[in-house]
Amino acid sequence: EAQVTQNPRYLITVTGKKLTVTCSQNMNHEYMSWYRQDPGLGLRQIYYSMNVEVTDKGDVPEGYKVSRKEKRNFPLILESPSPNQTSLYFCASSFAGRQGAYGYTFGSGTRLTVV
Amino acid sequence: GNSVTQMEGPVTLSEEAFLTINCTYTATGYPSLFWYVQYPGEGLQLLLKATKADDKGSNKGFEATYRKETTSFHLEKGSVQVSDSAVYFCALPNSGGYQKVTFGIGTKLQVIP
Numbered sequence: 588e589a590q591v592t593q594n595p596r597y598l599i600t601v602t603g604k605k606l607t608v609t610c611s612q613n614m615n616h617e618y619m620s621w622y623r624q625d626p627g628l629g630l631r632q633i634y635y636s637m638n639v640e641v642t643d644k645g646d647v648p649e650g651y652k653v654s655r656k657e658k659r660n661f662p663l664i665l666e667s668p669s670p671n672q673t674s675l676y677f678c679a680s681s682f683a684g685r686q687g688a689y690g691y692t693f694g695s696g697t698r699l700t701v702v
Numbered sequence: 703g704n705s706v707t708q709m710e711g712p713v714t715l716s717e718e719a720f721l722t723i724n725c726t727y728t729a730t731g732y733p734s735l736f737w738y739v740q741y742p743g744e745g746l747q748l749l750l751k752a753t754k755a756d757d758k759g760s761n762k763g764f765e766a767t768y769r770k771e772t773t774s775f776h777l778e779k780g781s782v783q784v785s786d787s788a789v790y791f792c793a794l795p796n797s798g799g800y801q802k803v804t805f806g807i808g809t810k811l812q813v814i815p
Contacts, residue, residue: 629791691803693746
């Protein structure tokens with residue numbers, strides 16, 4: 588089954604404790620991206636990757652890191668989480684194409700709480 | 703950059719009612735337009751898309767037509783069901799391609815029996 592798999596689904600952590608949220612896709616998509624979803628703010632892009640070893644900042648990259656060493660994986664790293672990073676996180680992937688014609692496949696989400 | 707304006711809702715309808723969720727956009731060129739749906743506790747799913755002007759996207763009884771003259775992509779369904787209760791997002795890629803996608807704020811739909 589074609590899918591984007593995120594882990595964990597739920598995570599409660601303490602301020603400052605480094606964590607990684609994993610994302611893996613099995614569709615051979617070139618493009619991957621991370622979003623956070625917050626009430627009243629909708630979806631905001633954190634980072635994206637056009638292909639292996641090619642990443643760039645989205646709209647809210649502060650406090651996050653990413654890497655793309657393999658085409659299928661795109662982990663999101665929070666080196667020193669803070670309470671304002673409490674949110675619902677989504678990974679998404681897509682084939683590359685003119686004007687983004689393909690649309691995204693999303694993971695099921697990771698609900699992160701930082702206390 | 704490109705932008706999208708979407709009614710925030712919530713929208714509450716009785717079962718079998720007609721649904722319209724408005725979406726208007728500003729864009730450079732003629733990007734593809736999308737509607738995504740998010741069911742409770744799940745990630746977003748691509749509902750339908752249109753890749754050029756006058757195209758109609760359709761899926762699961764939902765339809766939306768890419769209107770260049772009014773820069774709109776309104777979502778419609780003739781008869782909603784309780785199972786359609788979800789949050790609906792209008793979206794389009796930013797100018798230049800697929801690197802960034804702008805999502806609307808999302809419209810929550812609640813269908814009551």
